Amino acid sequence: MKTFEEKWTAWLDGQLSGKELAEFEASLPDLEAAEAEKRDALRLGAFLKEQLATQALSNEEFFSHQLHERIARETEDRSRDRGTSTWWTIPRLVWSGAAALALFVITTVVLMSQHQPGEQSEYLTQILNSRVDPAANPNATIYIFESKNDNKVTVLWTEGLQSLPADYAAK
Amino acid sequence: MQLRPSLLAVFFTLAISVASADAEHVVWSGLVIAENVPQPAPIPPELTTLEQTLKDLFGYNQFEVIGQSNKTLKTGEEDWLANSKYFGLHVDARGENDAGYTLNLKLYKENDVLLETDANLSKSSPLVIKGPQVGSGQLLLVLVVKDDEQAHRRRHADPANPITAGWHRLRRIIHDVLP
Numbered sequence: 001m002k003t004f005e006e007k008w009t010a011w012l013d014g015q016l017s018g019k020e021l022a023e024f025e026a027s028l029p030d031l032e033a034a035e036a037e038k039r040d041a042l043r044l045g046a047f048l049k050e051q052l053a054t055q056a057l058s059n060e061e062f063f064s065h066q067l068h069e070r071i072a073r074e075t076e077d078r079s080r081d082r083g084t085s086t087w088w089t090i091p092r093l094v095w096s097g098a099a100a101l102a103l104f105v106i107t108t109v110v111l112m113s114q115h116q117p118g119e120q121s122e123y124l125t126q127i128l129n130s131r132v133d134p135a136a137n138p139n140a141t142i143y144i145f146e147s148k149n150d151n152k153v154t155v156l157w158t159e160g161l162q163s164l165p166a167d168y169a170a171k
Numbered sequence: 172m173q174l175r176p177s178l179l180a181v182f183f184t185l186a187i188s189v190a191s192a193d194a195e196h197v198v199w200s201g202l203v204i205a206e207n208v209p210q211p212a213p214i215p216p217e218l219t220t221l222e223q224t225l226k227d228l229f230g231y232n233q234f235e236v237i238g239q240s241n242k243t244l245k246t247g248e249e250d251w252l253a254n255s256k257y258f259g260l261h262v263d264a265r266g267e268n269d270a271g272y273t274l275n276l277k278l279y280k281e282n283d284v285l286l287e288t289d290a291n292l293s294k295s296s297p298l299v300i301k302g303p304q305v306g307s308g309q310l311l312l313v314l315v316v317k318d319d320e321q322a323h324r325r326r327h328a329d330p331a332n333p334i335t336a337g338w339h340r341l342r343r344i345i346h347d348v349l350p
Contacts, residue, residue, distance in 0.1 A: 108338075123293040123295060125293045126290060132285065133283070149227070151296075153297050157301045161286075168305045169305045169308060169310075170237070
């Protein structure tokens with residue numbers, strides 16, 4: 001057997017029907033006042049539902065804001081850490097070494113491909129300075145040139161040196 | 172962090188091995204009398220590669236070595252003498268460089284200095300000096316850098332080290348590019 005309060009709550013929620021509804025409404029002393037009270041209760045319910053939903057959204061936004069702040073703070077810390085530490089980390093050092101080695105190998109291969117076996121050095125003998133005794137050879141002159149053939153001979157050519165007798169050709 | 176000393180050690184070892192790969196050289200210095208004779212003697216073996224060049228340059232058909240010296244250069248700062256009966260060629264090596272050896276040469280006739288010259292003798296470019304007329308011939312001074320025999324044999328047994336060859340070419344290019 002339901003009490004009056006239970007039936008009143010069920011009536012406000014629209015849960016009563018049929019004979020039960022007719023008997024309950026007949027038992028009310030002022031149906032119009034009860035209907036007005038029902039409307040107020042429904043309005044209040046709708047208002048509360050709306051307010052609670054708004055509050056939940058506000059919490060979500062607040063949480064999201066907190067998250068954003070934390071992410072920004074962590075990003076800032078990370079960039080500050082990166083600024084103070086050295087660039088030469090071990091992986092970078094290894095990669096740099098590998099890149100340098102690769103560059104060396106490529107350069108060597110290129111240079112070797114240009115260098116044919118048996119090819120002579122491009123350097124020629126150079127005469128830095130030369131002199132003869134001016135007292136003994138007053139008319140002596142010196143020329144320097146290179147031979148035009150493959151031997152790359154450098155020649156120091158003297159003219160006007162004092163001639164010597166054939167005896168000086170002895171071993 | 173353990174890696175850095177290891178890398179440095181590897182580079183240091185490579186640099187040392189490349190630097191020590193240079194071979195010793197022998198410098199052949201000769202006093203040569205060039206003459207025109209009806210029946211020329213065969214050219215001495217030391218001058219075989221230069222025969223045609225000498226003939227073209229001086230116009231003689233015989234080249235006779237009257238004094239010579241084979242000097243193995245280890246430090247590049249040795250000195251030596253190639254003598255004949257009346258002439259002496261004193262060679263004073265004053266260091267090795269990329270191009271060869273820096274030499275001071277003095278040609279003596281008995282006690283008199285006939286000619287003095289400073290030269291950078293290249294390992295691949297012989298030096299020929301025309302000296303005084305001697306009788307009907309001509310005195311020539313010839314200097315040639317030869318590979319040391321041991322190094323020569325070693326080079327024949329083992330193919331040339333490509334890293335060393337590349338390194339030498341790189342050094343030469345840098346040497347050419349930089350003033």
